[in-house]
Amino acid sequence: MPTIAIVGPGAIGGILAAWLGQDPHNAVTVCARTGFDHLEVETPTGTITSSPRVITSPSDATPVDWVLIATKAYDAASAAIWLPSLCRPDTRVVVLQNGVEHVERFSPYVPVASLVPAVIDCPAERTAPGRMRQRGASWIIVPSSANGRDFVSLWTKTNFDVKTDDFTTRAWGKLCINAPGAISAILMKPTGVIQIEPVPDLTRGIVRECLAVGRAEGAKLDDGIVDAVVEGARKAPPDSLNSLIADRMAGRPMEIDARNGAIVRFGRKHGIPTPLNEMAVALLTAAQDTRTY
Numbered sequence: 001m002p003t004i005a006i007v008g009p010g011a012i013g014g015i016l017a018a019w020l021g022q023d024p025h026n027a028v029t030v031c032a033r034t035g036f037d038h039l040e041v042e043t044p045t046g047t048i049t050s051s052p053r054v055i056t057s058p059s060d061a062t063p064v065d066w067v068l069i070a071t072k073a074y075d076a077a078s079a080a081i082w083l084p085s086l087c088r089p090d091t092r093v094v095v096l097q098n099g100v101e102h103v104e105r106f107s108p109y110v111p112v113a114s115l116v117p118a119v120i121d122c123p124a125e126r127t128a129p130g131r132m133r134q135r136g137a138s139w140i141i142v143p144s145s146a147n148g149r150d151f152v153s154l155w156t157k158t159n160f161d162v163k164t165d166d167f168t169t170r171a172w173g174k175l176c177i178n179a180p181g182a183i184s185a186i187l188m189k190p191t192g193v194i195q196i197e198p199v200p201d202l203t204r205g206i207v208r209e210c211l212a213v214g215r216a217e218g219a220k221l222d223d224g225i226v227d228a229v230v231e232g233a234r235k236a237p238p239d240s241l242n243s244l245i246a247d248r249m250a251g252r253p254m255e256i257d258a259r260n261g262a263i264v265r266f267g268r269k270h271g272i273p274t275p276l277n278e279m280a281v282a283l284l285t286a287a288q289d290t291r292t293y
Ligand SMILES: NC(=O)c1ccc[n+]([C@@H]2O[C@H](COP(=O)([O-])OP(=O)(O)OC[C@H]3O[C@@H](n4cnc5c(N)ncnc54)[C@H](OP(=O)(O)O)[C@@H]3O)[C@@H](O)[C@H]2O)c1
Pocket: 007, 008, 009, 010, 011, 012, 013, 031, 032, 033, 034, 070, 071, 072, 073, 075, 078, 079, 080, 096, 097, 098, 120, 121, 122, 123, 124, 125, 126, 129, 243, 255
């Protein structure tokens, strides 16, 4: 029976825990900051419920086969507090977060050979502790390694499409899609802002910077992604919100550093200028400063 701990039962962590709990062979523990009694997830095919063990203190945790980290990227240090109690030498730690620095973020806490970076696409939100909505088709990509293949085998009784692939390419591909979300968050306007000139060109510029940096990191992405991101935004519901704007509207911290910040950091490493992403980071950092004047 695989033992699985999910750290961070927000939109993503709650949905993952509820789906893994559908398989009676899995023993699922949820490591929460805010407790709840059971999980209830509205999925595209109906509501599923699950009653994992819920713990709110690392002193109640015991070692497991798999740890799935699903906090926001900026909560990595606090999520890591769970790891000494959850990890044995053979525990695999899967990091399901946005950005491209999954391994760098957790390598201070876990041997790199135990870390499995994962790109996840799951349109989701949390409506209350333990209550989530999975709004559409969802997939996870992990590296083509023995750990990646073992992880894929956990998902047979879920509606997630979980596969191994070239992680670098998939993570930078997702960052190309996410990076222009900064425009919405700066303007506090939903995705329909793509209809306003010159937002499409600004979007292309942000994606081109990400593409150049991602290619320098080894991502195999073609130029078509630049227009595909603009077309994707045009086809999305105009009132839809990406997670940066949703977090800013709710007064929560934003994952600016893990997204546009990563493009700037890796750009510097390769000597690739990223002025548009740099400005996005600067404006959103200033926007979330809470000082009053
Ligand atoms: N939502 C999406 O549609 C989506 C899609 C793809 C990828 N992602 C990525 O997935 C990651 C998670 O996003 P999310 O939307 O699920 O975030 P979220 O809804 O904000 O959930 C994060 C959860 O982590 C919990 N948490 C924070 N620190 C913790 C700690 N030290 N111990 C235990 N729990 C802790 C939070 O606790 P509280 O309950 O106390 O707040 C919250 O339940 C992000 O990197 C995001 O970019 C999200």
